[in-house]
Each structure stands twice: as C-alpha cells, then as structure tokens.
Amino acid sequence: MAGRCGNQPVMSIYRKWGVEPIINVSGNVTRLGGAPLPQAVLDAFCAAAQESVPLDQLQGAASRVIAETTGAEAGLVTSGAAAALTLGTAAILAGDNLRRIEQLPHCDFPCEFIIPREQRNGYDHAIRAAGARLVEVGFHEIVAGAGVRRCEAWEIAAAIGPQTAGVVYVYDQHARPPLAEVVAVAHEHKLPVLVDAAGEVPPREHLRSIIAAGADLVAISGGKGLRGPQASGILCGRRDLIGSAALQMLDMDDHFELWEPPSNLIDKSRLPGMPRHGIGRAMKVSKEQIVALLTALELYTSGAYEPHRDQMQRHLQRVVDALDGLPVCSQIVVPADGESAPTLELSVNESRLGRTAFEVCRRLRHGSPPIYVGHGQLDQGRLVIHPIHLNEERTTALVGRLREELSR
Numbered sequence: 001m002a003g004r005c006g007n008q009p010v011m012s013i014y015r016k017w018g019v020e021p022i023i024n025v026s027g028n029v030t031r032l033g034g035a036p037l038p039q040a041v042l043d044a045f046c047a048a049a050q051e052s053v054p055l056d057q058l059q060g061a062a063s064r065v066i067a068e069t070t071g072a073e074a075g076l077v078t079s080g081a082a083a084a085l086t087l088g089t090a091a092i093l094a095g096d097n098l099r100r101i102e103q104l105p106h107c108d109f110p111c112e113f114i115i116p117r118e119q120r121n122g123y124d125h126a127i128r129a130a131g132a133r134l135v136e137v138g139f140h141e142i143v144a145g146a147g148v149r150r151c152e153a154w155e156i157a158a159a160i161g162p163q164t165a166g167v168v169y170v171y172d173q174h175a176r177p178p179l180a181e182v183v184a185v186a187h188e189h190k191l192p193v194l195v196d197a198a199g200e201v202p203p204r205e206h207l208r209s210i211i212a213a214g215a216d217l218v219a220i221s222g223g224k225g226l227r228g229p230q231a232s233g234i235l236c237g238r239r240d241l242i243g244s245a246a247l248q249m250l251d252m253d254d255h256f257e258l259w260e261p262p263s264n265l266i267d268k269s270r271l272p273g274m275p276r277h278g279i280g281r282a283m284k285v286s287k288e289q290i291v292a293l294l295t296a297l298e299l300y301t302s303g304a305y306e307p308h309r310d311q312m313q314r315h316l317q318r319v320v321d322a323l324d325g326l327p328v329c330s331q332i333v334v335p336a337d338g339e340s341a342p343t344l345e346l347s348v349n350e351s352r353l354g355r356t357a358f359e360v361c362r363r364l365r366h367g368s369p370p371i372y373v374g375h376g377q378l379d380q381g382r383l384v385i386h387p388i389h390l391n392e393e394r395t396t397a398l399v400g401r402l403r404e405e406l407s408r
C-alpha cells in the first residue's frame with residue numbers, strides 16, 4: 001500500500017534536499033506526514049493536475065458526494081480537520097451576513113462557544129482562530145480524584161446566554177456528556193453543535209452516526225483514517241452553514257454578475273453582493289487535493305482498505321517473533337471496532353534492559369534508518385508500533401533496529 005507515483009525511485013527524493021526519510025510506526029500522525037496514500041489516490045491527484053476546473057463547481061460536486069456518504073445536507077473539502085473547525089466556526093458566527101464575514105475574526109456580535117472543560121485540547125485553537133471565545137463548563141472529577149462525575153448536559157444549558165453562538169463537542173467514544181444530550185440542549189436553545197471528529201474514522205459508521213445524532217457540523221481529517229492527502233479534510237452538515245463556510249474559503253475574485261456558484265452549495269439569491277476573500281481564504285484547497293480526497297473517501301467506504309488489516313497483523317507478528325527472548329513483553333492489540341488497525345505494544349523491562357522506554361525511543365529516532373515509534377505510552381514503559389506504513393522491507397529494517405536497541 002506504500003505510495004508509488006510512477007516508477008519506484010532509486011533514491012529517496014527527500015535526500016535531494018538533505019532530508020533523511022524515516023520509518024514511521026507512529027501511525028497517520030501529521031507530524032510525520034500523515035497516512036500512506038493508496039496508488040489510486042495518487043493517480044487521481046496526478047490526473048486532476050492535468051486540467052483546470054472552476055473550484056466552486058468542483059466543491060459543489062464534492063458536496064454531493066460528501067452528502068451522500070455522510071447523510072449530511074452538504075459538505076466541503078477543506079485543508080484538514082483543523083481548517084474545517086475554523087471554517088465551521090466562521091460559518092456559525094457569520095452565516096450569510098456579509099458584514100460579519102468581512103469582520104472575522106473580530107466579533108462585535110455573539111461569539112461564545114460553550115465546551116465541556118474536559119474536551120479542551122490544542123486543536124481548539126482552530127476554533128478560537130475564527131474569532132470564537134470558548135466558555136468552559138463542567139469538571140472531570142474522576143480524573144481529579146475529587147469525585148465520581150464528569151461534565152453534565154445541564155451545565156451546558158446553564159451557561160447559555162445572549163452571547164452564546166454555538167456549542168463545541170470533541171467526539172470520542174468515551175466523551176461526556178453523550179452527544180445526543182448535548183444536541184438536545186443546544187437545539188432547545190436554537191444553537192448549532194460543531195463536532196471535532198478529526199480522528200474518529202474508522203470506524204466507518206462514524207461518517208454517518210455523528211450527523212445522525214444531530215450534529216450541525218462535523219470536521220473529519222482527510223489524512224488520517226481516510227488515507228487522503230495529509231492536508232485535506234471534510235466539513236459536513238447543515239446546508240446553510242456549509243454554504244457560508246464555502247463562501248468564506250473560496251476565492252472571490254470575480255464579478256457578481258458573472259459569478260455562478262453551484263446552487264447546491266451557495267445560494268446566490270440570498271446574497272446582496274459578492275463578499276471579499278473570507279477568513280478561510282488562507283486555507284484554500286487545490287483541485288488535486290479535492291479529487292484525491294474524494295477518491296480516498298470512495299476507496300474507504302467501499303472497503304478497499306480492509307484486506308490491508310491482515311497484512312498489517314502479519315507484519316506485527318513478524319516483529320513479535322523476532323523479539324522473542326529479549327527483555328520486552330509484546331502484545332498485539334486488535335481494536336474492538338473491528339476496523340481500526342491493530343497495534344503492537346512493546347512493554348520494555350527497563351531494569352533488565354538497563355534503559356528506559358523513553359531512551360529506547362530516542363535511540364530509535366537517531367539510528368539508521370531513523371524509526372519513530374508511537375510515544376503515547378512511554379511513561380508506562382511501553383513503545384507502540386502502528387503498522388500502517390509497514391511493508392516487508394520496512395518491517396525487516398524495523399526488526400533489525402528493535403533488536404539492536406532492545407538487546408542488553
């Protein structure tokens with residue numbers, strides 16, 4: 001599944017500029033370049049580059065595909081889930097009010113978004129970037145060791161006031177309050193719910209279930225589980241809001257009289273004129289990215305990635321077998337959703353090895369080839385191997401380096 005655009009290069013293209021390619025066993029992480037692009041996605045990218053099309057027409061077509069795939073009224077291809085969050089926020093804040101569109105991120109109108117405090121995270125900068133002010137509610141008293149409860153829906157209701165513009169929800173299987181309760185509270189007050197579901201696909205059902213639960217806008221990464229371009233994403237949801245998001249992202253350098261945006265995306269009849277470039281103009285998406293993302297979405301939903309799971313499991317089993325006898329305890333973890341990739345957890349016997357997992361991780365990064373393992377459980381003495389970028393050759397190199405660093 002490793003990408004091959006034309007002929008396999010004899011030498012890494014990155015070395016031309018003095019950058020050493022790595023073996024990424026951290027997964028689809030942005031910092032290391034995202035997901036491996038399937039050949040069909042690369043081919044689509046190259047084909048799209050051969051011709052020109054009006055981008056608003058292409059986004060109109062993308063909207064139809066995304067709507068069909070997600071059950072949402074409309075959709076937009078963005079330059080990532082973070083961009084989708086900024087655009088979704090901008091849409092909620094400004095709607096089709098051209099003065100507001102021009103003013104963002106400076107708001108002299110309601111701009112507060114309520115968010116469960118326990119859902120705050122670094123990516124919500126993308127929401128604040130549009131001009132929103134986050135209002136935190138609730139406590140995670142279980143984590144604090146101070147109680148038995150987490151954020152509850154009534155706390156969101158209690159925080160709603162004249163300055164409230166919407167509610168933010170960061171989706172996770174274990175997120176609290178349950179999305180349905182948050183939607184009920186928000187809709188009771190006629191407020192939209194913007195959901196960050198960037199990394200929540202797979203499982204496939206999330207493409208539909210989050211919209212079905214009543215979310216008004218959902219942001220999904222294109223460069224994670226969908227295996228589209230690293231800098232792509234999806235914003236889907238209510239048609240009026242998607243239309244506003246499109247208006248604030250697309251290039252607006254045309255004459256109003258000549259401008260013919262696709263009516264399924266932008267309702268021109270509601271507009272008194274053509275807005276200037278909006279806040280999302282800095283997050284533009286290329287025709288190649290749009291076509292590649294749509295191709296990846298189609299592959300993903302048709303189940304084309306599924307045979308790859310057995311292959312990934314075999315690569316991991318090879319690693320397990322090769323580490324037999326070393327001071328490490330190996331366990332392949334198969335996610336319960338039956339769709340996400342298996343991972344391999346390597347618990348390092350730090351006292352027997354005489355080296356911490358953190359140190360092993362550092363040495364793997366500095367070796368040849370450099371290897372980047374999952375680093376989320378280092379404090380528990382564990383390295384995590386995510387197999388999505390592995391092939392036979394890389395697994396051989398990985399095994400060799402792990403054996404070196406995990407031998408006394």
Ligand SMILES: *Cc1c(COP(=O)(O)O)cnc(C)c1O
Binds near residue numbers: 083123197199222
């Ligand atoms: C990855 C991620 C994002 C950002 O997604 P991009 O597609 O990289 O912009 C936002 N929120 C969460 C929770 C994420 O995991």
